[in-house]
Amino acid sequence: MATDHSTQILAPRWLIPVAPRDEVLEDHAVWVADGRIEAILTREQAQHRRQASDHPVEWIDLPTHALIPGLVNGHTHAAMSLMRGLADDLPLMTWLEEHIWPVEGQMLGHDFVHDGTMLAALEMIRGGTTTLSDMYFFPEAAIEAVQAAGLRGVFGIVVIDAPNRWSANAEEALAKGVELVNDWRRHSRIEFTLAPHAPYTVGDAALERVRTMSDQLDLPVHMHVHETAHEVEAAVAANGERPLARLDRLGLVNERLIAVHMTQLTDAEIDRLAVTGSHVLHSPQSNLKLASGFCPVAKLLEAGVNVGLGTDGAASNNDLDMFDEMRTAALIAKPIANDAAAVSAHQALHMATLGGARAFGLDERIGSIEPGKRADLVAVNLDEPETQPVFDPVSTLVYSASRRQVSDVWVDGHALLRGGRLRQLDSRAIIDQANTWREPIRWAKPAG
Incomplete structure (x- = not known):
């Protein structure tokens, strides 16, 4: 330092x-x-x-x-900076299933995550981000990078039922997560969340375990929820239940829930989020690029729901620019609400700072310029x-x-x-190291 x-x-x-x-x-x-x-x-x-x-x-x-x-990037996958521009102009599930997941299956590891996170940290510092909330595999490698960069980080313990290079199953991921939390609990710039990937990749048994651990360890639950209409429609077709209703039934819709994207919301669901004190993280540019939909931010704010901002990963954005995210959030909110006053500049700045800090329980320490912070x-x-x-x-x-x-x-x-x-x-050293991954990733990318 x-x-x-x-x-x-x-x-x-x-x-x-x-x-x-x-x-x-x-x-x-x-x-x-x-x-x-x-x-x-x-x-x-x-x-x-x-x-x-x-x-x-x-x-x-x-x-x-x-x-x-300092700006709070409330939702990102920092290491995915190494996949910036890898698979553009595709819908979410095609992007994930045919491009991102196959590459991750071959490339994921400690060094990949460390080097990608270093590249992301470099970009974020230059863009005024001081806190990032990361949701990715090998969080121990991301912690090393963020520590070296001097940033403040919130690290998600990614829970997913399918085996991956970091964990064989959800139970192993949670066990590794508890160990990490215990190792870093006393560090002033390192915080954690439990991060089940999404309702469609995590079953009820794992989500119930996440809820129990969230209660025991007093950790937020950071999760992609209602990202696309397809996600909601598929869930209803499979079990007759919207994903948010399922999370509510499992006891996860509460003041610790940090729901990302939320492009598909009914008025009743918005009211439920407000009553429970749940938080929403808005990633407008990633939603636009993947054609995922539009988060009803003005309605959420009017209902009293706390909203933060995040860039998502550079593989779907394709940058980690919180200034651009603020501008986009303010601009697209207006036609969605049919109101030029919806999401003012002051509200956008609040979302990018104190809103994000509040979602992660950090608003007593960061997010505004006040004595004691x-x-x-x-x-x-x-x-x-x-x-x-x-x-x-x-x-x-x-x-x-x-x-x-x-x-x-x-x-x-x-x-x-x-x-x-x-x-x-x-x-220069960080960029050069990141570029050593370009050819391996190119060859790992499925043909066509």
Whole structure:
């Protein structure tokens, strides 16, 4: 980990705390000490306090920047960055069954996951993501990569009935997961979820075991649910029950459920999610590219359901760009709701920060710029032709800004990116290592 001043003052042009909602502060600064946000002060107050301090305090001036909480990528499969562009312009099940699963069957392993996650971490840091929630096999390898990158990570223990290169069955996956949780429970930047893949790949017995372990270990359950109309229709045809109703019958629809995609929802299901305190993670660009459907985000928010944002994996997106995800989420919500006011820029930013943090039970630590929280912060330089003039900096961030305008990224007060330069990762080495997988993956890809 790069060495940083233990005490810093970050003084941006605009401070966007996210909580309170819709607030934008000017001529303010954030006092950071030992990786924690200690205070939000006016510039004048910060200057006086710095002068009175009996130890060195670094002043970081950000005169043309917006300072925001670090972005929370609530749903991704980081190692799948190695399969970016492998199988494009296909529907979900064709994409999975004829391309992704066969390649994974040949390529999956510790090194594949480590190298793919390193590539993803590099991309995410440069794009302002400070926390990722990963759902993939060999989570121990992903943890190593995220640790090396300095990011905060939530790692899913993937549960699937079919044998794979990480586990022979659901029971082995859960046993390995318990061991990982016990090994890493005390680490401040590592969290876990139980991650049954989807209702169509995990049977009732395994889901009941997931529910029991979720209760015992106080772990969220992170799962693809109602991703496509086909998924719902097939479930109803097979057993007369919609997947969400099945999860509810098994006791999984509760405040720990984090349901991803959710493009097929009735009003009654939305009400049930609200009553139970369940969370939804929205991946709009992946849904669009796979023609999976449209998540009714405006209805969910209106009902009081917490919604976060995720990119999904780079194999189906094809990037890990949370700025692009915010913009897409805000834009497509409007025609779906037939309301230009649906999912405002402020709501989109909330979904990309505090909404995601809340889904994983991290909202007391991250997701907003408030005293007492960890200093996971991102500075975005708005002094570019594409983002001038600035009338509302939140609108500018969501509708105009690019991830390429991210200049600085801190996690726990440690700088991972300063002035656009990486502080602890060697991008050339990571890219070169990722490229060693290109030919093996190409040959593993089924012909045609």
